[in-house]
Amino acid sequence: MAVSDGIKAASDAAKDSSDAANGTNSYDAKASNAAKQAASVASEDANAASYAKKAASDSSRVASDAVDAASDASAAKGAASDAKSLSDEAASDAAAGNKAAASTAYDNFWNKVSAASDAAKAGSAAESDAEKYANDAISAAGKATSIANSDAAARANTGSATVPSQAPSNNDQFSHQAAVPSQNEYVGYYTKLATDTIITKHGMYRYSGKKFAKAKKLAYVPKGSVLHVIMIDTSGDTTRFVLRDGSYVTALKSFDKFVSIKAGYRIDTEGTWYISSKKGVYEYTGSKFKHAKRVHYLRxxxxxxxxxxxxxxSITRFQLTNGRYVTAKSTMIKQLKKTHKTFNYTSAKKVHVVNAKGAYQYKSVNFKQGNRVLVVKKGQTxxxxxxxxxxxRSRYQLTNGHYVTANVKFVKINNK
Structure with missing residues (x-):
């Protein structure tokens, strides 16, 4: 309605200019000013509508993630149920004096609890954010309509082509923003890097491309994760953070915030990491390293x-896939620069010998002949x-304290 009134106002202004052709210059000035103001109102309404459309788009995207997270939350119920059973199993083994079985059951219990907790948090965060963006879309559309109706009513009351002043009132912040589109092209998004690290305020997904689609969805990133950002890219009227590993996450200010990390602490996860400290490190059940939370020594x-x-x-920790934490200090943890294609570097619970002549067990990672203990035949697990x-080169440390090669020509992971 407001755009149509703006065109009518311009037409009326042109008529006034024609009628005043033999009059004074003041009518020409009045017509010219009216035409400019009418065009400004039309532009303003178009920007307001654009803002509403953007907010609605964000609402739809986050709502989609809410549906995915809700599915994860449903799966979490099963994980929670499994966790209770595993907890009972650990307690039973401990009571029976079976320490090894109790330790294994406890590890399984911890993993189930962690999975249930993450899925539940993801569902809650996505649901909350979907509601927030839906409300933003409704609010923006309401403001756009209010602007159009207000301008149309003002022109109707004056009965002329003169439009109201465009100076913003104290309660018309949206109108002021829409009049300056260059300052609001990416409203609610980061456009400049303050540091090279961000921390997630809510759970989110990483994507393989800057256009977020289900087909490009990668791993889920839980709330409170530190990410290494190398640049900001644009996608339509939104922006994305480009991470060190080449993946993308949203640059919405409500989802991330910039943080500073003390020098000497790791901020990346890709690659193969190993303990370089001669003293080794400990695993902890919490990110705050208290002696009571120390559970396992890693050589x-x-x-x-x-x-x-x-x-x-101001420092970082690595959270491992078993849910525990270790230091991320660069003098104690290093990234392996060179790997060998025939060696496996990922963890495993069981391996079986595939070499026809078997494989040796050693009492040290140094595989010299004097450290050989026994021969393991082909097919043995x-x-x-x-x-x-x-x-x-990687080695498997066995539960008996001995070591075997991680060369896939000799042993392979047993997934059974």
Whole structure:
């Protein structure tokens, strides 16, 4: 309605100018001013409608994630149920004096609890944000309509082509923003890098491209994760953070915030990480390292399976896939620069020997002849405690304390 009134106002202004052709210059000035103001109103209404459309688009996107997260939350119910059973199992084993079985059951219990917690949080965060963006869309559309109706009513009351002043009132902030589209092209999004690290305020997904589609959806990023950002890219009227690994996440200010990390602490997860400290490191059940939360010692050379980076004060920790935490200090944890195609560097619970001549067990990661303990025949299955390094080559540390090669020509992971 407001755009149509703006065109009518311009037509009326042109008529006034024609009627005043033999009059004074003041009528010419009045007509010219009216035409300019009418065009400004039309432009303003178009920008208001654009803002409403953008807000509605964001609402639809976040609502889609809410549906996905709700599905994850449903799966979490099953995980929670499994966690209770595993907890009972651990307690039963402990009571029976079976420490090894109790420890295994406890580890399984912890993983189930972590999965249930993450899925539940994802559902709650996405649902809350979907509601927020839906309300934003409704509010923006209401403001656009209000502007159009207000301008039309003002012109009707004056009965002329003169339009109201465009100076914004104290309660018309949206009108002021829409009049300056260059300042609001990416409303609610970051457009400049303050630091090279962000922390997530809500759970979100990483994508393989800047246009967020289900086909490009990668891993879920839980709330409180530290991400290494290398640049900001645009996608339509939104912006995206480009991460160090080449993936994309939203640059919505309501989802992320810039943080500073103390020098000397890791902020990346991609690649193969291992313990370089001669003293080794400990695993903890919480990100704040208290002695009561210390649960397991990891020797030098142990390969870590990192899930994400979290922030504690101004420093970082690695959260492992088993839910526990280790330091992310660069003098204690390093990234393996060279890997070998025939060696496996990922963790495993069991491996089986595939070499026709079998494989040796050693009492050290140094595979010299004097450290050989026994020969394992082809087809035999071995239980693995950890993956450790000798230089750039990986070894499996077995539950009996011995070591075997992680060369896939000799042993392979048993997924059964």
């Amino acid at each position: 030098k050379g142990t390969v870590l399976k990192v899930r994400r980076v979290v922030k504690v004060g 071995l239980k693995v405690r950890a993956v450790v390094l000798d230089g750039s």
